[in-house]
Amino acid sequence: MKAASGGMGAAVAPDDLERGGGLPAETRGSLRRLWRLKWGVAAAALMLAIVGTTVLAPWLAPHDPIAVNIRLRLAPPAWMDGGASKHLLGTDQVGRDLLSRVIYGGRVSLLVGVAAVLLSATIGVPLGLTAGYFGPRVDWIIMTLINVMLTFPFVLLALAVIAVLGPSLPNMIAVLGAAGWPIYARVVRAETLSIRERDFVVASRALGMGHLRIIFRQILPNLVSAVVVIATLQVAQVIILESFLSFLGLGIQPPTPAWGNMLGEGRVYMLTSWWIAAFPGLAIFVTTLVINLMGNALRDWLDPHMKL
Amino acid sequence: MHRALTLSTALILALGVATPAAIDAQTKDDTIVYALQSDIATWDPPNDVLREAIILGYHVFDHLAARDVKTGKVGPNLATSWKALDDTTWEVKLRQGVKFHDGTPFGAKDVKATFERVLDPKNKLTARGNHAKIKSVEAVDDSTVRFKTDGPYPLFVERMTAQVMQSAKVIAEKGHDWMQENPVGTGPYKLVKWSRKQEHLLVRNDDYWGPKPHFKYVRIRIIPEQATQIAELLSGGVDVIKAVPPDQMDVINKSGSSRTASSPILRTAMLQLDQAGRGGQNPFQDRRVRQAANLAVDIDGVIKYVLNGLGDRVATGVNPMAFGWDPSLKPYTQDLARAKKLLAEAGFPNGVDITFHEGPPVVEPATQQTNDAIVSDLTKAGFRVKRNYTGDNTVFVARVKENKASPMFNWSWGYYSIFDADAILYDVFKCGETWSYYCNKELDDLIHAGRSSLDPKKRAEIYVKAQKLLFDDAAYLFKWGLRGVWGISNRIEYAAPRDEIDRMFLATPRKK
């Protein structure tokens, strides 16, 4: 049981446990926190730009992302020899504009990321609350469920379900969302367990306040920051997973652009037309990096001692 | 604490340190490595329709007759000579002193047993259709066999190149199931080890009756990803790869370590349309819709820009290299306005929804890219195409067989390497045949007439008619005759085979 209640998540690790030490260390610590926060703010600004670009894709993308032009295949980025100025990042194996595809591809990635995370949280948070609040028997059942989920190879599960349901955007969201809830449940449960024993909760219970009111009024508000941090970091995880699935050909189906399937399609051309795979790869990298930085900064800001 | 460490050390040793067995018993100099995109389903060639099975079959088995890769002519192999005694009887003389890998001598009884096994409908072997014209096989003496055919059989000699000779003893004593994994042939190589979906290791048959292959070992590696195949070729892990996409030729030729070779091959690519309604009612049962599809696509553009010119436009499924090809029949050219008009006439003024089943680029390079271009053209004419991709060729072929590929799928036909129009018309266009989604009584009659005459002139006339019919009826969406592209390591001398049957036993080290 210990391993499971340890509260280690997939994307989040326990960060500094900076207790003790003299005043100088404290000051240094908070300075550092501020420094990291600055990174976080920069990351958030960049994220806003990424989200904005994808939302405004129809207006920003210079071309139709699925318009094929076989006369202009494999055109290199504009700044290279043989590049065409109307295709800034070049074209792919059938002459589609890469910039437009990267922009539209972001829509899929972000949509899947956010929607799946919302779904996971919607399943995971109530389960975690129930497990933490209502005592050992319920707790045991839910923890076992969590253990089963954690044991089950996550990617395999997603693959298998998608194979049965067929690859489509809603299925992908459903699968990634349904598979991602245990981490929320576990963290929420652990937090609930500790909050439940705090004075103000014990007092409310003694005063005869109902369970639901205690949960919603007193426990839930204390959990928000933890959930927000996990959710942020999980968006990055889901984006990477989505690109896994698309890369394996089991995700978003061509010609709809998604970063993962663009990378998969561009693989064959890595030695000749590197840009086809490089730009979607870069997009995945930058986006997940930015989200991770944001998540770390959020954690530092909301609760520096949070043990996730 | 101490106990814990010992325990964990023991566990780590047990689980992690055990190294996989080394398979490199052979050295690089006496081994040639050949890559395939997908593995064979069985080592019993008559039971497998795929090109890979034909290729591997050539290494371990022999055929009665074989094509000379240089001249393209069919010549003796296990048979030394043959002649037609009358319109329906062929007599074949066999080579003497040939032994199977298990030591038993090869003779007339083996030829008889092989054909009888293939021809028995109960055995359900895929090769049966190839030899359906053969009525009976008779062993006159140990080195003479007589074939009785159902009417005149002009393709008899060609078809002898498409049937491996298996052992009568093995067929009788070991049986069908055993033969699926244990090939006993008379060929230049013997199978040493088969790791499914990974690798085949063949060793030279030192008792081979013919010219000895240069390389002692052939390793056949199964590498599904084209990118990985090319990387392996460039890094020296593989010596010969096939079906290289045209836009990857440059990187191979500029590498300094390998080169490409290309040759027109006996294979025609098309999109089959379900005219026969095998998968139920569908729009392509209307000729106008099929014509619209043919008119919608700029095939010439696809050949020029996507295949870098490596394809030969054909008006129907008949390949320019096959006997009976009609050079005067002009293919469809793109005409979007007419395509839209035809669709409207067929009752789809607002476009029509169709599903497109796609298979992997195992034998047809750049399938994905050409399909992208074709779908984009179809869309312009009003076809709303939903694409359904199957990544494993064996499975894709099974789907086609089981009527699950309707109403449109990509397909290419390699004629079983028989250079004759009949080898595609019968299998891919005749009513009720496994790979045919087309059904037309008039065409069936022509096919029948064509395969029942020994007079080449008369046959050629029949095939001109058949092609005209297929073209006018827009049986399928016709594409091109393929040009094969091989990637070959610079340490190897190897010629691209136009019958698409790679023969590693003909490869030699390159002279410096």
Next chain:
Amino acid sequence: MRRYITRQLVQLVVVIIGISLLAFSILHVIGDPVLLLLPQNAGKEEYERYNKILGLDQPVYVQYWKFVSRAVVGDFGKSWYTSTPAFSLVLERMPPTLYLTFAGLGAAMLIALPLGILAALKRHSFVDTLCTMLAVAGQAVPIFWLGIMLIIVFAVRLKALPASGYGTWQHFLMPAFSLGTFLAPITMRLVRSGVIEVMNMEYIKTARAKGVAERMVVIKHAFRNACIPVITVVGLQFGQLLGGAIVTETVFAWPGVATLTVESIRNQDFPVVQCAVVLLALVIVTVNLIVDVIVGLIDPRIRVGG
């Protein structure tokens, strides 16, 4: 100690039952296997016939019971495509996957341990920041992208390593490194915080005060105790690692269970998928159990506290 292990074993049994339920329902609850097998235009009669052949006309619990009682003796049915038993197909491909996973684990440790300890000892220095940056960046690199890059650099350009396949130790280097990078960032951060926590503990301070050399302090005390969270996380991450192995195997044409599973999923060959999923889950459960026992042995607090 015995109670601790008993409790773990009970949990194990329950988890295994849960896994069997999940694997069973992949096919039977979410999808209709008959529809997957039948041609599109098949009639109702044919449907019924297939239903009977597959035993799907029986109540779900009977089907589940049959599935489980067969699975226990290693009978997961035959592959729908090759007609070979699913169990032997999967078992044959298991060793390469296990070797790869452990090699990946090893690579992750080789990267994470030195960097994590270094970052902890030089806390708040430039080195520390650099390590943190590396970790965040490492988490953002898609594993398949890294794999492809490695192939291009080390196989195609330098011709130093085989581009794909399986067999010699050279074949292990690139796949293990890609997989290791997948797990290294989180492990590194754990090592770092573990070492920081331990370095602040009383007995280390005592040791220091006694004049024990700094290097000895780090090696003898800090490192060993920092191992506990690392081992724990290894257990928990093992499932993730297998997920990473799927992609790694695909990129490097590694003949493991993961490629087999992806292939079978694409082919909708469900007996093989079910078998692979159950066996992989069993591997993960076993590793988790071993980890729990090891942690229990090293850290007496857990045994008592639970």
